[in-house]
Amino acid sequence: MRTVGILTAALMAGPVLAGAAAPAAAKAPATATPSPAPSGSGGTAGPTEAGTGFRTATAFRPGQKATAAASTGDYLYWVLPADAGQQVTVRASVTLPEPALRHGTATWQLDVYDGLRRRQACAYGTQTRAVAKEAGAAELSCTLRTVRAGAEPWANDPLPGSYYVRLTVVGLPQDDLGLPVRAQVEADVKDVGGAVAVDATLAEPLVPGIAGASREQRAARAPEDGWAGGWWSDRWIWTAAGGVLAALAGVFGYTLTRGSGRPGGSRPAA
Incomplete structure (x- = not known):
């Protein structure tokens, strides 16, 4: 159950990060490139x-x-x-x-x-x-x-x-x-x-x-939708996605390690 809880928390991290990025993305039309x-x-x-x-x-x-x-x-x-x-x-x-x-x-x-x-x-x-x-x-x-x-x-x-x-x-x-x-x-x-x-x-x-x-x-010397700028770029989306995948990989590795150490798991030959 503890492992399932960790997996559930990691999976929920993706939507949370995407939601955090949504306000910045919602403002994009005001500063987006033409x-x-x-x-x-x-x-x-x-x-x-x-x-x-x-x-x-x-x-x-x-x-x-x-x-x-x-x-x-x-x-x-x-x-x-x-x-x-x-x-x-x-x-x-x-x-x-x-x-x-x-x-x-x-x-x-x-x-x-x-x-x-x-x-x-x-x-x-x-x-x-x-x-x-x-x-x-x-x-x-x-x-x-x-x-x-x-x-x-x-x-x-x-x-x-x-x-x-x-x-x-x-x-x-x-x-x-x-x-x-x-x-x-x-x-x-x-x-x-x-x-x-x-x-x-x-x-x-x-x-x-x-x-x-x-x-x-x-x-005429500026883009029709104004100049872009600020801290936001689409690299934040890729960074968030990479963090979620890294968390899932860590949880999966932890699960495998715990499973191999339990009674009944694989043991070295005598």
Whole structure:
């Protein structure tokens, strides 16, 4: 009966822990990361211009298609929000001038910077592409590392806040400078969390101010549902589940040990 009581208490620990986590989970909609519409053919229309620097970057949201008409050699800047636990993939497409107007190969590059203007490395993707004179478009992509809720001051980890997208040509014949091009940029966001979640949090997201920005422009630099943060993450659920399993394993081992020591149990041969 004593063993049965221990087992019953251990089994009841799971619902109790889940109940303790429920209030935090119930608050999730207020601080949860957004679930934007997927980009691609179903992406919604976004801004139709681009900035020429960090301070004038045009804001857009994941799931939107941002476009701009420009000249070859221009630096094009956009900015989008990314929150903790998200993995961002940025894609860019450049429609090139007619081959008869061009004089050789052109190399285009897509760079992504965080709110501190630190260039972020791409986990994978084609960040730089050289296109032949006969090509009609240049396609580029960059998938960032998962955004972390906190990091050491010396680390270059992606943190919640603004992410700047810069698109430009980095190599081409001199005579091709100034030719008209049309650029399109879009971003997909995937909520990862789980194994990469951490319990740290920033005091404020890395969102630099914009000189002369309107209220709508400032709001566009934050996720639609606000910034996530605080002590709660889904790792607490896995921690609680692991504690329950460890308790059950301990009780089971104790039961086996007690059973082997009772009269009638297994005894060593004489």
